[in-house]
Amino acid sequence: MDKASMQTTILAAKGRLDLSWAAIAERIGMSPVWTTSACMGMNSMPTEVADKLCDVLELPAEVSKALQAFPHKHWDKAIPTDPLIYRFYEMINVYGGTIKELIHEEFGDGIMSAIDFSMDISRVADPKGDRVQIILNGKFLPYRSW
Known part of the structure; x- marks a missing residue:
């Protein structure tokens, strides 16, 4: 299978x-x-x-x-049309550079691991309509010099 x-x-x-x-x-x-x-x-x-x-x-x-079985982690290169998934592309397109700048300023030159990583999704009550809270928690991996 x-x-x-x-x-x-x-x-x-x-x-x-x-x-x-x-x-x-x-x-x-x-x-x-x-x-x-x-x-x-x-x-x-x-x-x-x-x-x-x-x-x-x-x-x-x-x-x-x-x-x-070990997965083959791939995705289509086309931007998805599913509205929920598309919004994540939109967020990264708008805020990706900002996230990168702030991580580099705080931690230095490196990346956030998607392997040593956890995520939590929860509902946050709000009188104007409930909100989605997503917490991404990844280990910082500095780039090495050699």
């Missing part, structure tokens, strides 16, 4: 069992963001976690094997 078939199978089981990502993550002992990312094919799961997820979603062993 490839990652695309795995994703389709997991989403169908999630819908059939009427489970949220948060509920699935809690039952396997992992974060909702990481669990969702692995189920969408962008991370690999350790055997024990993949097996547990398959138990929760009542899925066969082939799904566990696909969850354990």
